[in-house]
Amino acid sequence: MPKPFTPKVVTANHLLEGDVIYQTADGWTRNLAEAEILLEQADADMRLIEASQQTDVVVGAYLANADASDDGPQANHFREEFRATGPSNYFHGKQAGALPGPLNGQESHNPSRI
Amino acid sequence: MYRYNEFDAAFVAERNRQFRAQVERRVSGALTEDEFKPLRLMNGLYLQLHAYMLRVAIPYGTLDSARMRQLAYIAERWDKGYGHFTTRQNIQYNWPKLKDVPDMLDALAEVEMHAIQTSGNTIRNVTADHFAGAAADEIADPRPIAELLRQWSTDHPEFQFMPRKFKIAVTGSPNDRAVIKAHDIGIRVVERDGEIGYEVVVGGGLGRTPMIGKVINDFVAQEDLLPYLESVVSVWNQIGRRDNKYKARIKITVHEHGIDEIRALVAERFALVKPRFEGVDAALFEEIKTHFSGPDFVQKSEAPFKAAYHEDPVFRSWADTNLTAHREDGYAIVSISLKKHGQTPGDASADQMRVMADLAERFGHDELRISHEQNVILPHVHKADLPALHAALKEAELATANIGLISDIIACPGMDYCALATARSIPIAQQIATRFDELKLEHEIGELKIKISGCINACGHHHVGHIGILGLDRAGVENYQITLGGDHTETAAIGERAGPGFSAEDILPAIERLVHGYLDLRASSEETFIETFRRIGMEPFKAVLYPPAPAVAAE
Ligand code: HEM
Ligand code: SF4
Numbered sequence: 001m002p003k004p005f006t007p008k009v010v011t012a013n014h015l016l017e018g019d020v021i022y023q024t025a026d027g028w029t030r031n032l033a034e035a036e037i038l039l040e041q042a043d044a045d046m047r048l049i050e051a052s053q054q055t056d057v058v059v060g061a062y063l064a065n066a067d068a069s070d071d072g073p074q075a076n077h078f079r080e081e082f083r084a085t086g087p088s089n090y091f092h093g094k095q096a097g098a099l100p101g102p103l104n105g106q107e108s109h110n111p112s113r114i
Numbered sequence: 115m116y117r118y119n120e121f122d123a124a125f126v127a128e129r130n131r132q133f134r135a136q137v138e139r140r141v142s143g144a145l146t147e148d149e150f151k152p153l154r155l156m157n158g159l160y161l162q163l164h165a166y167m168l169r170v171a172i173p174y175g176t177l178d179s180a181r182m183r184q185l186a187y188i189a190e191r192w193d194k195g196y197g198h199f200t201t202r203q204n205i206q207y208n209w210p211k212l213k214d215v216p217d218m219l220d221a222l223a224e225v226e227m228h229a230i231q232t233s234g235n236t237i238r239n240v241t242a243d244h245f246a247g248a249a250a251d252e253i254a255d256p257r258p259i260a261e262l263l264r265q266w267s268t269d270h271p272e273f274q275f276m277p278r279k280f281k282i283a284v285t286g287s288p289n290d291r292a293v294i295k296a297h298d299i300g301i302r303v304v305e306r307d308g309e310i311g312y313e314v315v316v317g318g319g320l321g322r323t324p325m326i327g328k329v330i331n332d333f334v335a336q337e338d339l340l341p342y343l344e345s346v347v348s349v350w351n352q353i354g355r356r357d358n359k360y361k362a363r364i365k366i367t368v369h370e371h372g373i374d375e376i377r378a379l380v381a382e383r384f385a386l387v388k389p390r391f392e393g394v395d396a397a398l399f400e401e402i403k404t405h406f407s408g409p410d411f412v413q414k415s416e417a418p419f420k421a422a423y424h425e426d427p428v429f430r431s432w433a434d435t436n437l438t439a440h441r442e443d444g445y446a447i448v449s450i451s452l453k454k455h456g457q458t459p460g461d462a463s464a465d466q467m468r469v470m471a472d473l474a475e476r477f478g479h480d481e482l483r484i485s486h487e488q489n490v491i492l493p494h495v496h497k498a499d500l501p502a503l504h505a506a507l508k509e510a511e512l513a514t515a516n517i518g519l520i521s522d523i524i525a526c527p528g529m530d531y532c533a534l535a536t537a538r539s540i541p542i543a544q545q546i547a548t549r550f551d552e553l554k555l556e557h558e559i560g561e562l563k564i565k566i567s568g569c570i571n572a573c574g575h576h577h578v579g580h581i582g583i584l585g586l587d588r589a590g591v592e593n594y595q596i597t598l599g600g601d602h603t604e605t606a607a608i609g610e611r612a613g614p615g616f617s618a619e620d621i622l623p624a625i626e627r628l629v630h631g632y633l634d635l636r637a638s639s640e641e642t643f644i645e646t647f648r649r650i651g652m653e654p655f656k657a658v659l660y661p662p663a664p665a666v667a668a669e
Contacts, residue, residue, distance in 0.1 A: 015140075017212075018162075018211065018212060019165055020164060078587075079535075083163055087540075093165075094164070
């Protein structure tokens with residue numbers, strides 16, 4: 001029996017910076033809580049394809065499990081938790097200050113894609 | 115130390131120029147990630163969990179102060195101010211930006227360093243005993259052989275597209291400090307009737323199918339070494355399995371065919387290969403050796419050392435654990451611990467790198483080494499200079515006296531950085547080191563090697579740890595499996611699994627029970643953990659790890 005669908009977000013690494021990013025309804029963000037939560041399989045598959053086509057912005061896009069909450073999507077596996085916060089040995093990476101809001105255009109040579 | 119010749123310099127410059135163009139084409143979208151990935155991997159650039167990672171080769175772990183300072187500069191200029199020294203005698207930068215990598219490679223080239231062959235199915239950075247050229251027990255310096263192999267394998271047409279990556283390690287001493295039996299080929303310098311030759315071991319490896327290498331030839335004469343190794347590699351190239359990535363390493367070939375069959379095939383092949391080597395390699399080898407002639411040792415009184423040893427207990431404790439016998443009278447080999455209790459094993463800040471570079475220059479004939487145990491070595495320090503050296507190390511938080519002890523842990527990056535990880539390893543190492551420091555027990559416990567990997571790939575050498583810890587993902591939760599009885603030395607052995615794994619909360623208490631159990635079980639305070647394990651076997655340790663009381667959940 002196929003597993004029932006659980007909510008997802010589209011995530012990837014940013015081509016230039018290498019850091020973790022998440023797809024929003026109209027671009028990308030560095031904060032999981034701002035990601036677009038995908039509640040249906042067909043929608044998730046479609047959004048992943050769209051993300052994967054942006055080869056000049058992102059690397060290695062995939063669907064990650066997430067729980068929907070009032071504060072936006074939350075990681076529900078420790079790997080995604082680390083991706084969302086950064087390494088646990090030092091206070092650095094995202095936890096030390098992922099910029100809120102959408103990625104700004106300077107981070108890609110092709111701002112229209114973001 | 116080996117200096118680049120014009121050919122090497124031109125080769126690296128050309129590779130850097132090509133890579134700069136490739137990065138530009140990737141950034142412009144002209145290259146897709148699928149096209150770019152093999153190119154970046156060839157240049158040591160990985161994409162990890164949170165960022166790109168650049169892996170820089172430190173051939174046979176040898177550096178001078180200028181190179182160490184450049185590594186510090188790169189860490190500060192393009193990374194977050196630190197670097198991570200690995201078990202493969204590399205340094206990894208965890209946070210480079212794609213656009214900066216060509217500049218980083220150029221900065222490395224300025225000091226004759228590069229990131230080539232740190233990845234991919236090539237012959238990787240050849241590693242060597244980190245005490246090479248200094249150890250009292252050494253027959254001959256292994257680094258000229260390592261360098262000869264580097265030159266022979268770099269860009270060798272036959273060896274660019276092998277079934278799988280290939281790792282070689284060399285030791286010049288009977289005491290194996292280079293883990294040669296866990297490499298595809300291990301080489302040990304031996305002496306027979308006054309003649310120097312090489313024992314060759316093949317088919318070792320860790321990863322998902324750990325194997326201890328087997329002796330294929332106990333004495334290969336100097337002039338036969340390259341043709342012999344070429345024969346080994348080409349037999350494997352022919353019969354090694356390319357159908358399955360997990361069966362492609364030479365350890366599987368040796369396992370499937372048996373060492374005797376491989377030995378016969380290599381002998382056959384050798385008869386064909388040998389005539390093609392016309393002594394050029396012998397001349398080259400002699401030339402290379404001149405680069406490793408060693409420093410001009412000085413003679414002076416050891417009185418300052420003796421006085422400090424007598425008067426200063428902190429210095430004495432450090433000297434007792436962090437010094438190793440040198441072949442030259444009056445000298446010592448200094449191990450600088452990158453394992454301060456609670457710190458990330460193998461990490462050094464740019465400032466610390468600079469301090470070590472300065473100290474190497476002032477007291478160490480300008481030489482530094484990186485050990486596979488993720489520490490830094492000053493191989494040639496006169497004992498008279500040790501008190502001043504120690505004082506300077508203390509100021510830089512580099513004077514931890516724990517070499518070979520329970521807190522001198524090898525830990526791979528694990529889930530904190532590595533995209534392949536199934537669990538974290540660094541925090542486990544941090545907790546164990548901090549706890550045993552609090553207990554003030556580590557000197558009492560004595561020699562004990564804990565090695566931790568964050569997945570089955572075994573970058574943290576857990577199979578050959580006296581206590582090995584492997585982090586796994588069990589139903590979405592970190593889970594740690596313990597192996598006991600592993601050994602990374604000349605008496606190499608793969609550890610045995612003790613039983614069900616422990617959660618991240620339970621692993622530290624489990625290690626504590628194990629160590630207290632050892633203290634109770636050992637025959638005397640002289641008997642090390644591994645000796646006790648060999649004497650009494652797994653069962654008594656299992657009993658302490660998995661007590662019947664309901665207090666401890668064992669799965
Ligand atoms: C963080 C990025 C890293 C990645 C993606 C990575 C990947 C891998 C993989 C896939 C293997 C298994 C290969 C095989 O069995 O054929 C392996 C083995 C190994 N790695 Fe890493 N590694 C990483 C970091 C490190 C570090 C930091 C060290 C040193 C501390 C290291 C040392 C080793 C060693 C010694 C082996 C040998 C095991 C063997 O004999 O097969 N690796 N690595
Ligand atoms: S052992 Fe696994 S987790 Fe650790 S560095 Fe290697 S690949 Fe990554």
